[in-house]
Amino acid sequence: MSVTLPPPIAAYFAADSAGAGVADCFAPTGAVKDEGRTHVGRAAIARWKAEASSQYDYVSEPVAVEENGEQVLVTSRVTGNFPGSPVDLRYRFVVAADGIVRLEIGA
Template identity: 65%
Template sequence: MHLILPKPIADYFAADTKDGAAVAKCFTPDAVVVDERQTHTGRDAIARWKAESSTKYEYTSKPIAVEDNGGKVIVTAHLTGNFPGSPVDLRYAFVLASDTIAHLEIV
């Protein structure tokens, strides 16, 4: 089954295979990302977060489900890689602002 993701979210998953700068461009200037109980605010912090996580782990992610949940778009993605607990299904809770991402929480 092929998922249809909103464009900003599809852009995010495509950029996730690249670098921190590419990922940061998917977000509003003052966006917030919460991952592994850490909060990253603004494009510079988001670019650093992505760059640091890419140096720690190699992984691939494949979105497997999407749902609209009252202003949030919840994407479940299957991740495999060299991180503890691999493989794992993670939930990405996106809040969109037009054609960019304003908030992302990964659990």
Template identity: 60%
Template sequence: MSVELPPAIAAYFRADRDEPAAVARCFTPEGVVKDEGRLHRGPEAIAAWKRQASAAYEYTSEPISVEPDGERLIVTAHVVGNFPGSPVTLRYGFTLEGAHIALLEIAP
């Protein structure tokens, strides 16, 4: 990664290249992902969200910047894959709780 990320966020981007359960382990037990207008709450729902995304598309995401936004950290990433509109730049809004992610909001 070309930017220095907090450990929980770096773990998320590493896990994103791995299996759905690895992504889910990056979150608190009550963790939430908000993506494409949908909420995915808890480890099972987060793993299912990742499983669906991985089944539909192959992609890589490379963080290019990180900046604070109140209680959140916004990571901008360049995402390339076999999905419509690729490549895109996405904003990942992370709210951390200890060593885990409590909330992740993904937006263009």
């Protein structure tokens, strides 16, 4: 299934697949909340992504998108070598002119 994503979010999933450049998709003071921890700023986001990528190999395929005001909710099927794979995760994005301002990842 193919979905159309807003450009900054499409760039995020493309960078995630490539394994590099995820932090560049965010505004300078952007934030990611994942697994109960919040990472603020591009340097912290780059560290978060590097740590997550070193633990598991995975593929994330967006399967649904819903826009609600300033929030964009993307459901993605994540498959890899982690416990519970595959899983559908919800990515809640808030986007501004200078990139992704906030991303929350959860089930």
